[in-house]
Amino acid sequence: MASPSSLQTQFVLTIACPDRPGIVAAVTTFLFEAGGNILEAQQFDDLQSKRFFMRVVFTAVGETDGYLDRFRTDFLAIAETFGMDWTLRDRLEKRRVMILVSKFDHCMVDLLYRWRNGELPMDITAIVANHPRETYAGVDFSGLRFHHLPVTKQTKMEQETELWDLVRETKTDLVVLARYMQVLSDGLTAKLNGRCINIHHSFLPGFKGAKPYHQAYERGVKLIGATAHYVTSDLDEGPIIEQDVERISHGDTPDDLVRKGRDIERRVLARAVRFHLDGRVILNGGKTVVFTE
Secondary structure, eight states: OOOGGGGSOEEEEEEEEEOOTTHHHHHHHHHHHTTEEEEEEEEEEETTTTEEEEEEEEEESSOOTTHHHHHHHHHHHHHHHHTOEEEEEETTSOEEEEEEEOSOOHHHHHHHHHHHTTSSOEEEEEEEESSOGGGGTTSOOTTSOEEEOOOOTTTHHHHHHHHHHHHHHTTOSEEEESSOOSOOOHHHHHHTTTSEEEEEETTTTTSOSSOHHHHHHHHTOSEEEEEEEEOOSSTTOSOEEEEEEEEOOTTOOHHHHHHHHHHHHHHHHHHHHHHHHTTOEEEETTEEEEOOO
């Protein structure tokens, strides 16, 4: 049976600002006076950057029609006083997500499965691939837009223009590179700052190029892993959202490493996307603050 709070509209407030006394008191007092009932509250003081981060989930006591607009207007005074970068949204409002994929489809298929069973509450705006649709003959794309945007050295900028136009046309909030094996230009990564997530194996920068798991096998590695991060102009070095590892043994073959690596990539990407969708990730310079569940 659902709890009473789960039957009410929930709002998520995230805050990042220079650290100083009084922030928590100001925010919680405002929420009380605005008729907010706090369900979750997490905060972090970064002693190195001297910045403060906070995520609050709350419900509104009483009428919720127009509540967000009133809240945003009234909260501006506090936000300006403390120099806040902040967001506020209805937790049930689904983010619009575009998935980019290349030949290897395991991460995309996993995201589609989690989307269909309700684990990832999002609206998929499009599947974009640099390979033709028949490459994914066993994948169920029913009800989804599929765009084949091939890439060559000569057409890369034209393809990116088409991709950006599609992001704007569909009002996409988040772009997910689900093993999309193309490097985005600096211009496009700047436009997608903080809203483009990539997944890759965690051998970088040690084992670059083709067949990294085979390279790792030859070196006798004992741990394999995956990293999900926001995309920046620094290739594969953006702010990290989530990572995981798995121990392997001398008995594992290169194919075993590939199989286990794909499993890790799937779950790490899914967690990173889920954290982003639920407003649990806040950028902190070249790092992230992730308020896990």
